[in-house]
Amino acid sequence: MSGEVSLVAGVDEAGRGPLAGPVAAAAVILDPERPILGLADSKRLTPDQRESLDQEIRNQALAFAVEFATVEEIDRINILQASLLAMQRAVENLSVAPQRALVDGNRPPRLACGVETVVKGDATVAVISAASILAKVARDREMLMLDSKFPGYGFARHKGYPTRAHLAALRALGPCALHRRSFRPVRELLR
Numbered sequence: 632m633s634g635e636v637s638l639v640a641g642v643d644e645a646g647r648g649p650l651a652g653p654v655a656a657a658a659v660i661l662d663p664e665r666p667i668l669g670l671a672d673s674k675r676l677t678p679d680q681r682e683s684l685d686q687e688i689r690n691q692a693l694a695f696a697v698e699f700a701t702v703e704e705i706d707r708i709n710i711l712q713a714s715l716l717a718m719q720r721a722v723e724n725l726s727v728a729p730q731r732a733l734v735d736g737n738r739p740p741r742l743a744c745g746v747e748t749v750v751k752g753d754a755t756v757a758v759i760s761a762a763s764i765l766a767k768v769a770r771d772r773e774m775l776m777l778d779s780k781f782p783g784y785g786f787a788r789h790k791g792y793p794t795r796a797h798l799a800a801l802r803a804l805g806p807c808a809l810h811r812r813s814f815r816p817v818r819e820l821l822r
Contacts (some may be wrong), residue, residue, distance in 0.1 A: 638693070640722055640729035641758030642740070644714045645673065645766035649791030650801070650817055651784070651809040652774050653699040654710065656717035657765035658725050658732070661758050665691040670760040672753040673767035685768040688761045695761075696724035697769040706813040715740040721762075735759045781807045 644656040661667065667687050669680065676684070689695060698720035700713035708716070718740040722732055731745045735752040752759035771790055778787035784800045784807065791797070791809070793816060801810070801820060810817045 637731060638727060638729045639758060640694075640725060640732045640744075641735075641752075641756060641760070641762040642718050642722060642732050643735040643753050643759050643762040643766055644717055645763070645770045646791070647710050647714055648793075650793050650797065650811055650814050651702070651786065651791035651807075652770070652777060653701050654705060654714050654717050655697060655699050655766045655770035655773070656714065656721045657695065657697045657762040657769065658718070658721035658729075659688060659695045659758055659761040659765060660693040660725065660727055660729055661688075661761060662691055662693045667691055667757070667761065670757045670764070672751075672760060673763040675754070676764070678771070681764050681768050681771075684761075684764050688765055692761065694725045694727040695765060696721045696726075697765050698724060699770075699773070702809060702811055705811050709813065710811075711738065733759055735763065777809060781809055784809075 638660055640658045640660050642658045646654040698717050700717040705713040722742050729744050732742055733756055734748050737748050737750050739746040739748050749756055753763035774786045774790040783804050785796050789797045806817050
């Protein structure tokens with residue numbers, strides 16, 4: 632690789648909106664020699680498409696990392712700061728240090744490299760789309776696993792998002808250790 636090639640990491644998070652579970656972030660450096668077709672905003676893809684692309688990204692990227700911020704961290708520092716923390720962890724854990732990071736949204740995490748935010752970048756920038764897919768798949772898998780530890784809430788189905796079924800389970804069972812105490816629907820039930 633010549634010194635001219637700039638290593639650019641795409642960075643995105645998944646799981647800011649749910650009432651339960653961690654927030655996930657991914658950082659990806661794609662290999663320009665091995666383009667991946669079909670990259671898009673993870674929310675626009677089916678679960679099968681995401682799973683397939685997740686495998687392809689993991690097999691073909693120059694580097695990738697997925698990290699989480701816990702429910703406790705979300706409640707302590709707020710969801711925005713926890714998302715930025717997870718992004719920072721993901722970039723710091725890449726096996727190759729990027730020269731620049733393109734981050735979805737309008738708030739940059741603190742990074743050792745140059746950072747550029749791109750609003751709706753997960754839909755328009757391939758390397759951010761790749762990060763969006765890895766973060767979403769990792770978080771969904773985490774919620775599937777946690778569903779068996781916290782039965783009755785339906786985490787495998789709604790992944791912690793405030794669906795009607797989740798809100799009904801929350802009212803019937805009360806919050807569990809996975810619920811974000813700082814989020815209003817949970818906080819109101821604890822009063």
